[in-house]
Amino acid sequence: MRAAVRLAAWVYAIAVYGFIFLPVVVLVLFSLQATSFPIPPFTGPSLRWYQAVLADARLTSALVNSLLVAVLSSLASVTLGFLSAWGFARFVLPGSALLRGLITLPLTVSYLIIGMGLLVLFNWAGVPKSLLAAGIGHVVINLPLCFAIIYSQMGDHQINIERAARDLGAAEWKVLLLITVPVMAPAIFAGFFLSMTFSWDEFVISFLLTRFETTLPVEIWNLLRSGLNPKTNAVGSLVFAVSIVLVVFFELTLLRRKPA
Amino acid sequence: MSVSGSNPRALPWALVTPALAWTLLFFVLPFIAMGFSSLTAHEGGGFTLANYSQFFADPSYWRAMVNSLEITAIVTVISILLAYPFAWILAEMVPERWQRLALMLAVLPFWTSYVVRSYSWLLVLAQNGVINRALTGIGLIAEPLQLANTRFATVTGFVHFFVMLLTLTIFANLKQLSPSYRKAAADLGAGPARTFLHVVLPLTLPGIMVGAFLTFVLCIGDYITPQILGGNNELVMPQLVMMQIGRRGDFPLASALSIILMAVVTIAYLACARWLKIERA
Numbered sequence: 001m002r003a004a005v006r007l008a009a010w011v012y013a014i015a016v017y018g019f020i021f022l023p024v025v026v027l028v029l030f031s032l033q034a035t036s037f038p039i040p041p042f043t044g045p046s047l048r049w050y051q052a053v054l055a056d057a058r059l060t061s062a063l064v065n066s067l068l069v070a071v072l073s074s075l076a077s078v079t080l081g082f083l084s085a086w087g088f089a090r091f092v093l094p095g096s097a098l099l100r101g102l103i104t105l106p107l108t109v110s111y112l113i114i115g116m117g118l119l120v121l122f123n124w125a126g127v128p129k130s131l132l133a134a135g136i137g138h139v140v141i142n143l144p145l146c147f148a149i150i151y152s153q154m155g156d157h158q159i160n161i162e163r164a165a166r167d168l169g170a171a172e173w174k175v176l177l178l179i180t181v182p183v184m185a186p187a188i189f190a191g192f193f194l195s196m197t198f199s200w201d202e203f204v205i206s207f208l209l210t211r212f213e214t215t216l217p218v219e220i221w222n223l224l225r226s227g228l229n230p231k232t233n234a235v236g237s238l239v240f241a242v243s244i245v246l247v248v249f250f251e252l253t254l255l256r257r258k259p260a
Numbered sequence: 261m262s263v264s265g266s267n268p269r270a271l272p273w274a275l276v277t278p279a280l281a282w283t284l285l286f287f288v289l290p291f292i293a294m295g296f297s298s299l300t301a302h303e304g305g306g307f308t309l310a311n312y313s314q315f316f317a318d319p320s321y322w323r324a325m326v327n328s329l330e331i332t333a334i335v336t337v338i339s340i341l342l343a344y345p346f347a348w349i350l351a352e353m354v355p356e357r358w359q360r361l362a363l364m365l366a367v368l369p370f371w372t373s374y375v376v377r378s379y380s381w382l383l384v385l386a387q388n389g390v391i392n393r394a395l396t397g398i399g400l401i402a403e404p405l406q407l408a409n410t411r412f413a414t415v416t417g418f419v420h421f422f423v424m425l426l427t428l429t430i431f432a433n434l435k436q437l438s439p440s441y442r443k444a445a446a447d448l449g450a451g452p453a454r455t456f457l458h459v460v461l462p463l464t465l466p467g468i469m470v471g472a473f474l475t476f477v478l479c480i481g482d483y484i485t486p487q488i489l490g491g492n493n494e495l496v497m498p499q500l501v502m503m504q505i506g507r508r509g510d511f512p513l514a515s516a517l518s519i520i521l522m523a524v525v526t527i528a529y530l531a532c533a534r535w536l537k538i539e540r541a
Contacts, residue, residue, distance in 0.1 A: 009349050016346045017366065020424060023380035024369045026390050030383060038383055040393040080279040087275030103279055106287050108529050109522060110481020112498050116518045117290030120297045120511055140286045143279060172271060201373050204483055208505070217375050224379060224488065228386060236376035243371040251364065 024240065031233035038230045049234035059235055062219035066200055069131055069215055073138035074195035080139070081146025082188055086180060089154035090162070100151070104144045114140055115205035122209070129211040137205035142198055146191035153187035193250050197243065298516035302508070311516035321500065325520070328496040331411065331486070332479045335418040336472050342419065343426035344468070350427070351434040363431055370424040378488040381417045382408055385489070409491035417485045422478075426471040433467030434460075476528050481521065497521045 030038035034046035053059055087093070088100055106114060118137050127133060158180070165179045166172075181188065203217040210218065216239065223232045299307045315321045346366070354362045369377065384390050385407035392404035407413055437460065445455040483498035490496070495503075497517065504514035 006353070009345075009353060012345060013349045013353075016342065016423070020366060020369055020420065022390075023377060023384055023420065024372060026383050027372075027376065027380040039386065039388045040390060080282055084276045084279035087272045091272035091275075093272055093276065099276065099280060102288075103283055106283070108477060108525065109287075110477065110498075110525065112481050112483055112501060113294075113518045113522050114287065114290070116501065116505075116514060117294045118286065119505070120515055121286075121290040121293040123511065124293055124297075136286055139282065143282060147279065197371065203375050217373060220373065220375050220379075224375075228383060232376075232379060233383070236373060236379060239376055240369075240372040243373070244368065247364075247368070247371050 027233050028237045028240070030230060031237040033230045033233070036230065038228050038233050049230040050238070052231050053234045053238065056231075059216070059219055062214055062216045065131055065213055066216040069135045069138060069206075070196050070199040073135045073199050074142060074192050076135075076139045077142035077195045078146045078150075078188055078192045080143050081191055082150050082181075082184070085147050085151035085154060086176070089151060090159065100147075103147050106140055107144045107148070111141060111202065111204045115208040118205070119208045129209055131210055131213055131215070133209040134206040134215065137209055138195075138199040138202060141202070141205070142191075142195035145194055145198070149191045149194070150184060150187045153184065158183050189253075193246070197246060200243070294515040294518060297512050298519055300512050302510045302512050311513045312520070314513065315517060315520055320495075321517075324495045324497050324500045325524075327411075327494050328480050328498075328521075329524075331414060331418070331496060332476055334415055335422060335479050336475045338415070338419050339422035339426050339475055340468060340472060343423045343471075344430055346423070347427045347430035347434060351431055363428070366427055367424045370421070370428075374421075375484055375488070377421065378417050378485050381413065381420065381489055385413050385416070408489065409493055411490060411494060414486045414490035414496075417489045418479055418482075421485075422475045425474065425478075426468075429467055429471040429474070430464065433464045437463055473528065477525055480525060 029042060031049055032042075032044035032046060034043040034048065084103060088096055093099065115137055118133065118140070121127075122129070122133055161183060162175050162179050165175045170178070201217060202215075203221065206215040207218050207221065216235075220232065220235060220239075223229065223235070226232075298311055299309070301308050301310060350359060350362050350366065372380075382389070386392070387404050387406070387408065389408070391407065392401075395401045396404060441459050441463065442455055445459045450458065480496075481498060483502055486496045486499055487502075492499075498521070501514050501517045501521070504510040504517065
């Protein structure tokens with residue numbers, strides 16, 4: 001009986017793994033298709049669609065735009081998030097709970113509505129659609145995330161280290177740069193990394209707020225209009241590869257250092 | 261920063277003001293702008309409630325909200341039912357040293373592009389896609405099934421995403437559980453089934469609620485999955501919002517629909533608020 005239950009559990013787990021990996025395997029497999037449709041039977045392997053992607057100036061420039069927006073908006077998010085987390089964790093401010101609630105509020109609102117709001121505001125204020133506008137939107141969604149991660153990690157034991165530095169005569173900015181930032185590095189890095197992946201992948205805000213120059217998810221969206229196409233598979237597989245590299249890098253550098 | 265020293269009250273405000281200002285300027289203010297916009301007519305003129313009354317009067321708009329709520333509810337329930345046993349197997353049956361790898365593998369496609377993930381399901385579910393080819397190939401069906409551009413496709417795409425998300429949250433929850441609870445239950449004579457029902461499940465319920473709320477918020481506000489996989493056969497609220505902007509440039513109506521959608525999410529948030537606190541460690 002127990003053996004039967006165990007067997008059923010393993011079968012179940014393998015089935016769920018199968019479900020989770022099915023679309024990814026199909027995506028990558030048919031990105032290597034030699035013919036023009038990413039449907040069975042498999043005719044590859046061939047790299048022609050990867051060559052087509054790399055030769056497509058729209059896709060490559062969208063890729064550069066995406067990286068640029070991701071890095072800059074994440075830097076802004078993590079800086080604003082860190083400074084505010086430090087302020088709220090170390091000092092007693094009037095209305096602190098309310099203000100913290102305000103900063104984290106965008107977490108509960110869908111990207112579509114944040115993008116809509118910015119579109120209406122920018123439209124009214126005469127701000128043109130641009131990568132900068134999309135980047136501003138990405139900071140709106142990632143700032144609360146960075147704040148929440150860093151704030152939740154600001155324990156009391158770190159206060160003592162900062163206090164010691166101050167007692168020894170360090171100026172406030174020295175405490176910040178030489179003590180708090182290094183001590184909080186894992187949380188800061190986690191916030192930055194998550195912001196990067198969310199910005200890299202974000203579609204609807206970029207779709208609403210950019211026009212000619214746009215990000216990779218929007219450009220991929222434009223490709224979808226041509227229906228099933230191995231070129232879409234190829235660019236999708238490349239994006240997947242970039243994400244995997246980021247995640248593995250994150251696992252190896254950050255999580256390994258944490259004591260178990 | 262030169263603010264330190266002279267005025268001890270200035271430093272904390274200098275730290276928190278940039279983030280607060282950003283939130284006010286690019287989150288609160290847009291929301292107010294959207295509120296104003298929703299009270300104007302597309303053609304111009306004074307204040308009007310026409311955009312809101314249009315939503316309540318037009319059954320096709322109502323239908324979109326009902327579709328959104330139905331799909332979200334179905335997705336949330338199926339995802340929890342699939343993810344809980346899976347997370348449990350990962351946490352309890354996989355040897356400790358393999359757990360990290362097993363979990364990382366289980367959520368690997370989570371990190372693929374959201375747009376690409378929906379497109380990948382299209383490849384699987386299309387008329388001449390993998391599933392239909394496989395089923396006709398082994399002779400189970402004669403004609404390909406209509407799988408893409410249906411509610412089934414939308415739900416499948418969503419469940420795929422949220423099973424991974426919920427596996428993460430439930431796994432973390434199960435691992436936090438001290439084994440002494442289960443030992444105590446066993447010592448008091450409870451079998452595995454009773455221990456699970458009366459001890460483990462209630463203790464992991466808060467984690468499930470957080471996951472369910474996340475699923476609800478992300479699912480009801482998502483435009484990509486229903487648009488790619490569901491097509492335009494039945495619309496959900498985000499599709500309706502995007503249609504107002506795309507085809508007609510009707511910002512006021514799009515604003516009103518966004519605000520209605522947000523009101524629904526806020527009600528859900530208030531219902532789950534006590535499980536969703538962010539606390540300092």
